[in-house]
Amino acid sequence: MATNNLLEAFRITYQNLQLLPLITPEDLAKFRVEYGTRVRAELEQVVEDCTDINNKVIFTGHRGCGKSTLLADFSRRIRDRYFVTFFSISDMIEMSDVNHINILFAIAVQMMDQAEKENIKIKESIKEKFYQWFATKTRTNIEEKKREGGPEFNLFGWIKLQLKTNSTIRNEIKQEFQRNISELIDQVDLIATVIRDKTEQEILVIIDDLDKLDLGVVREIFSDHIKVLMRPKFRIIYTVPMAAMRDKNLRTIMQDESNNQVKLMPVSKFFGKGENRNPDAEPNQKLVEVFKQIIGKRIASDLIEPDILTEIILKSGGVLREAIRIMNQCCSECLLLIRMEPHQKNIKIDRSIFEQAIRELRNDLARPLSNTDYQILTTIYNKFNPDISNDNDQDKFLELLHNVYILEYINDDLWYDVHPIVIDLLQRRGLLLES
Structure with missing residues (x-):
């Protein structure tokens, strides 16, 4: 050649090779291979069979195991039965600044934006109330923005850009709703009710990439504020890191609050x-x-x-x-x-x-590994479980799991192994000589 x-x-x-996950219909058509069929069926089952008071799903799995591609495919397949809003939190909000308030605010923005994209005919007086509410909360002068952007000005596109790039607006929204979270939830539910009435479809919101947040951020969101995230009166799928489901306290909280609606996408074994x-x-x-x-x-x-x-x-x-x-x-x-x-x-x-x-x-x-990390990795290699004896080692183990140094596998039993490239690293350091 x-x-x-x-x-x-x-x-x-x-x-x-950059086109992963596959989100757009074009990429799915070109590169998709049937993968994760059982997991997709489990998600469909739990979404179809949920009730008004039991309609939140926790979806987990290792980073990079194919969750985003599966969720995009799932959202496309189910659109004929649901009004689906599927978005990545990383496209909406700076990842270091994600909290329960801007997650809910992002849901409201994305639902309205999706309704406009689908040309859902919301009554003008109601639509105007929604516009004014969003404009007030983001301190936006709609008429001024229309003059600047012309008649094609998209309020929700502009708000999404501000959420992503403007820390001042994110902070103002947080301060606005910190003591009045019920107003935000009521508005989210009102938007959902209007869309449901117009489309005659139930609402499904899928929030991707929450599993890419640092574990400390995930703990704060889902440990301290999970009840708030469960309050909207429609179906929501939240992605969370695999390591969060191996944190005893956090796992118990998420299982209890979701009524054990936790679905896992396992690693291929x-x-x-x-x-x-x-x-x-x-x-x-x-x-x-x-x-x-x-x-x-x-x-x-x-x-x-x-x-x-x-x-x-x-x-x-x-x-x-x-x-x-x-x-x-x-x-x-x-x-x-x-x-x-x-x-x-x-x-x-x-x-x-x-x-x-x-x-x-x-x-x-x-490069980032410490001596303690190497000890935990060697133990995993030899025993297929972390053999943790203190909280510090537990945190180290969860970080290694979160960053895919350690992989979780499931058959009749749950067990762990070391990433194959990391096994090479352990061998080169002489840590596996006895085994």
Whole structure:
């Protein structure tokens, strides 16, 4: 393949690997592979069968296991029966500043914005009251903004931009509702009631990427304010980090307040407990083939050696985004090599590229680890559970789980293992010699 064509082929592949999660209908149509069918069915069941007083769902799973893509697909499939508002909290609010108040405010903004996008005919007098309420709470002069932006001015688009970029407005909203949260919830419910009456559909709000918040932020939101988040009178799916569900106190709170409506998207389990310690162990080929299909939609087969593709998949530990991340690093190494050695015509992802990519990722994973982290990781490797004896180690374990150094697996039992790249790291440090 000519150098220019090779460069372009890896550029396209690199770009394709950025398209995760799959949110837009176009990306879903181009790259989607059937994945997580049982989990999607469980979500549909719990949404369909909930009651007016039992209509909140906690959805969890490892970061990068495919939750966002599944939720986007689920929201598309269920739109004929529900008025669906699906959004990422990271698109709405600076992640370090997320709290229970701006989550509820974001729900209100997104529902109104979705209603306008779908041309739902809300009575003008009611619509104007909604506009004025939002304008007051965000200190927006609608007429002035219309003069600046013209007749196409979108109030809710403007508010979304301000929530994302303007810390002053976020703080004003927080101060406004801190002592009067009932007003905000009443307004959220009123918007839902109006939309429900006009569409003759029940409301479903899906909030993605709450699982990407720092654990401390998640604890504050769901430990101190979960009752507030459960008060709106319509269906809501909240995503939360896997580690939050392994915090005893937080898990109990979320189970109790959601009436145990907790759904998990598990990691793909290529090997049974301890099997990957045997170099001759055979992985679950059905799951490996699914990962091959997912990656195969993003890279031409002549750009990667088949055996290396399998090794990349197994190095992911069953976490989809980790497989994509390794592929991404391999593409980056190829693009660099093409620029450094333009005379080479047959560059592809082979063993040398794969090993260089793993080296880069391994070193990146090593940088933040402390001696205590290494002790916990070694214990997990040897015992398949954290064997925690104090609160400090428990917090360390949860952080490692949150950041995918440790992976949780489920069959008849719940057990843990170390990310395969981190196992390499432990071996290189001589921590696994006895085992």
